Amino acid sequence: MKKKYLTYAGIVSAIILVVMFALILLTGSFSVFSSVTIDPIPDHAAGDLMVITGTTNIMAGRTLELDVVNLSSAPGTNSRVGETDAFIVRGGGLSNTWSGALDTSAIPPGEYQVNAYSVNDTGSRIALLATSQLTLTGTTPTLTESPGTVVNQTPFITVNPPGTISLGEKLLVTGTTNLPENTELLYLVIQQSNASVLTVNPNTQEQDLKGGVTRSGVIPVLPGIGDINRWSFAVDSTEFIPDQYQVIVTLENISVENIGKEGPFGTAPLVVEEAILNNSTTSIPESSLCQAITIDSFPAQLTNRSYTITGTTSLPAGTDLLFEVFPTEFDVNVNMGTPGMSGSSVGASDDVEVVRGAGNTNLWSADVDLSKFPPNEYLINISNDRIDNRTYARIYGDIYCSERFTLSG
Known part of the structure; x- marks a missing residue:
């Protein structure tokens, strides 16, 4: 009789295993109880794009809610400084994977905790499933007004x-x-x-x-x-x-x-x-053109007035950059002995200094007066080239970015 009970127990166990295996195949979920793990989060500079990843037994196609809370907030205050959704996709083993993108630009340097919550179909939280620590490094930038900046009266x-x-x-x-x-x-x-x-x-x-x-x-x-x-x-x-x-x-x-x-x-x-999988040919990006330095978007049609042109760079604060404006169909012929950004019939040039931004992204700006420029198509170029003050010879750097615009009459 004892052997018979053991036989029944074995059959029941086998049925349970078969049902569990079928549920795994059908739903991508590996347990009755939801669980989530957060991969170790390396330190990031405040202002960077942070990608947080992990694993879970929750079925693919569902989402998690990630909250970032300040560990140094006073009790009773709102300590949440950021939030984002994380999307679960089918994993390759006995667990699924998830990831979420977090913009840290508005979060100051400090120590924080990431809380991962499960959510229902309406997006409401169900339960806190995992926590992890993260550190944002760097200093909060103190940006002062650039001399000669033209105030834009119309909001844009x-x-x-x-x-x-x-x-x-x-x-x-x-x-x-x-x-x-x-x-x-x-x-x-x-x-x-x-x-x-x-x-x-x-x-x-x-x-x-x-x-x-x-x-x-x-x-x-x-x-x-x-x-x-x-x-x-x-x-x-x-x-x-x-x-x-x-x-x-x-x-x-x-x-x-x-x-x-x-x-x-x-x-x-x-x-x-569509994402290309198993691509055997890996393209090599051109690192010099608008990679380590960028120009912010500005209107393609400009008029004869003053503008402030801005951009970002990964170069350190204090680096000198060369800012130039010249027609696309003429060679550059700028009077390097004239200081500042003054327009001429052929172009203008000035040195600008990189200032501290947020995270690994620093900033630059240049004021350009187009009031004396004739109607034409022009090129704005920002680079780490420099001009020898003694010989006025151009010493080429290794990064640059260019944008075209049309100057109307």
């Missing part, structure tokens, strides 16, 4: 074009504005077509028609240089589909139906392409 918002990314890629979308620091902005990332992607679960053959997504949020204006402030937000394209999207940034208090009709706003296209 510009968006630096994010370009083309691969599906699943994380990126930091940035831009400039002359709105005051801490002004709240609304951002949207909107699919430009009604395209959808039909996916089939290889285990269940269940079909899922997945459309494009719209991402939105509220972000603060951050200090910049001179009268030009900055803003940024993180985009995680894991849940996107390959398509064309539009980034829109405007004032937070503008209603959706009045975006583009009231108040300042900026737009830029974003293209999400």
